[in-house]
Amino acid sequence: MPPSYQKTYTGPATPVTYDPAWQTYTNLSPTQIAIFQAFPQDLVKYARNKRWQVEISNLTLPNGIQLDMSDTSQRKIAGLKQAFDNGALTGTVPFVAMDGVHQVDAAAVTAVYDACVARVQGTYTVLATLLAGINATPQTITTRAQVDAAFA
Numbered sequence: 001m002p003p004s005y006q007k008t009y010t011g012p013a014t015p016v017t018y019d020p021a022w023q024t025y026t027n028l029s030p031t032q033i034a035i036f037q038a039f040p041q042d043l044v045k046y047a048r049n050k051r052w053q054v055e056i057s058n059l060t061l062p063n064g065i066q067l068d069m070s071d072t073s074q075r076k077i078a079g080l081k082q083a084f085d086n087g088a089l090t091g092t093v094p095f096v097a098m099d100g101v102h103q104v105d106a107a108a109v110t111a112v113y114d115a116c117v118a119r120v121q122g123t124y125t126v127l128a129t130l131l132a133g134i135n136a137t138p139q140t141i142t143t144r145a146q147v148d149a150a151f152a
Contacts, residue, residue: 018042038142043134047147051127054119054151058098061115063108066098074116081113126150 009025015032018039022028028036036042059067067073083089084106095104095112104112130150133141141147 015039037144040134040139043141043144043147044131046144047127047130047134047141050147050151051123054126055123059115059119061112063111064099065095065102065112067112067116068098069116069119074120077109077113077116080109084109123151 005024006026007021007024008027009019009022009032011019013032015022015035018041019036020041022033022036022042037046056069056071059069061067067077080089080093080095090106092103092105095102095109102108130141130147133139133146141150
């Protein structure tokens with residue numbers, strides 16, 4: 001990290017309020033880091049980032065096709081599904097996945113599309129549950145480990 005972004009924490013030994021700049025501090029103890037990470041604001045950011053990372057991580061389908069789940073790939077899969085649905089494509093077409101080229105028909109494309117949608121919606125469901133726990137009174141989600149476990 002460039003020196004101009006490094007800051008020295010001058011607050012109390014154990015933080016009592018959230019400081020959005022805490023990640024740029026260079027002199028925090030492990031205890032102080034853990035306390036800052038337990039603030040709801042930080043847990044929300046962490047949970048949202050974790051959801052995103054899970055959404056775009058590669059996905060292997062039951063038939064062995066390995067999907068790239070990047071935004072671009074998700075859009076192309078949705079476009080391919082739409083092309084079959086509206087009749088622009090029929091029969092079989094080549095589909096490039098991470099493990100090679102597969103010949104797919106409408107049924108196979110529907111299975112790929114459904115798996116993509118299930119992955120994305122599944123991450124939203126987990127995130128909604130986590131946010132409810134982070135924002136609950138009292139909080140039921142208080143650590144990054146709980147967020148990680150929910151997405152495991």
